[in-house]
Amino acid sequence: MSAFDVTDKPADQLPLVVDQTFDYVIKRQKRKTIAVHVLPDGTVEVRAPKWLPKYELVDFVEQRADWIVNQRQQVLAKSATKPRFQHGQYHPFLGETFPLWIERAGRSSAQFKDGVLLIKVREPSDSQQIEQALQQWYRKQAExxxxxxxxxxxxxxxxxxxxxxxxxxxxxxxxxxxxxxxxxxxxxxxxxxxxxxxxxxxxxxxxxxxxxxxxxxxxxxxxxxxxxxxxxxxxxxxxxxxxx
CATH class of the missing domain: 3.30.2010.10 (Metalloproteases ("zincins"), catalytic domain)
Structure with a gap:
């Protein structure tokens, strides 16, 4: 399967005001059609042929503004419900969800034990430490x-x-x-x-x-x-x- 053809050139940014304001990024690619994608973080990407005039892109986005706003709201709402990295939060593993059990320790580690994801970190209140320890555990299991x-x-x-x-x-x-x-x-x-x-x-x-x-x-x-x-x-x- 081929990879996505995304240009490395800086993207254009244009504001659009409908019933809420958002920016969208124009990415010029080797393609024949225009496509709008709403990314998991709510960013709106407009992927377009390199030769297409910018005013046509603006018209294209304006015609789909209601759909874009609706999609962004759904994506951002989904993002808001994602589990956080703190004690008691449930995280998925092989199709099931298990709670995080956070303990303080001198060295970060993670393991599945007695129905919980036991995470040991230096600072239990530091969500970044918890996330890193959990990701390392996911990778070890994946291997x-x-x-x-x-x-x-x-x-x-x-x-x-x-x-x-x-x-x-x-x-x-x-x-x-x-x-x-x-x-x-x-x-x-x-x-x-x-x-x-x-x-x-x-x-x-x-x-x-x-x-x-x-x-x-x-x-x-x-x-x-x-x-x-x-x-x-x-x-x-x-x-x-x-x-x-």
Whole structure:
């Protein structure tokens, strides 16, 4: 799957006033159409062809102002309900939620114990220390679980596939827009935050990326292989969308 084509050039910024004020960022890309995206932090991105005049972009945004305002309100409301990093707050792990139990200690650490996420930090009131300790724990769990699920998923493919391809090495990253990716060289990257999802969702993403080893596209051949491995892939995909 190809990466997003985002320019590194400074973005334009323009104000727009409707029933609330917000800025939007124009990102010039190698594309033929205009698209509006509301990011998790409420930022509005307008992705447009490099050659398109700015006045056409302004018209485009003004025509969709009501939709943008509505989307921003939903995104910001969702952001406001995200769990905080303090004692007693519930955080997801493999599709379930568990409370944080914060203790003071000379060295930061995290572990799952007796139904709670036990976090030890130097300063229990410092949410950043708690967040860092929890993320390190998520990554450690991901390294083990992703490798285990990659092997199991690969084994579910037919013999011809296993003879043709090798089990890919996994890179773990925090990604905002994708749960996984597969490069043209067969390198698989998985989103760290998959650790918050049920194993069925993790398996779906892994199988999806493994299918790209054979079909580096989303055509009929790709979906035929995907459906042969996971007949319920649509249910799993919908669950990821629901939990995202």
């Amino acid at each position: 083990a679980i992703f490798e285990e699920r990659m092997f199991a998923c690969f084994e579910s493919f037919p013999d011809w596939f296993q003879d043709k391809f090798r089990i890919p090495e996994i890179t773990i990253r925090k990604m905002r827009r994708r749960w996984g990716s597969c490069s043209s060289k067969g390198e698989v990257t998985l989103n760290l935050w998959l650790m918050k999802m049920p194993l069925d969702c993790i398996d779906y993403v892994i199988v999806h990326e493994l299918c790209h080893l054979h079909a580096f596209h989303h055509g009929k051949e790709f979906y035929r292989l995907l459906a042969s491995i996971l007949p319920d892939w649509r249910v799993r995909e919908a669950l990821i969308e629901q939990l995202s």
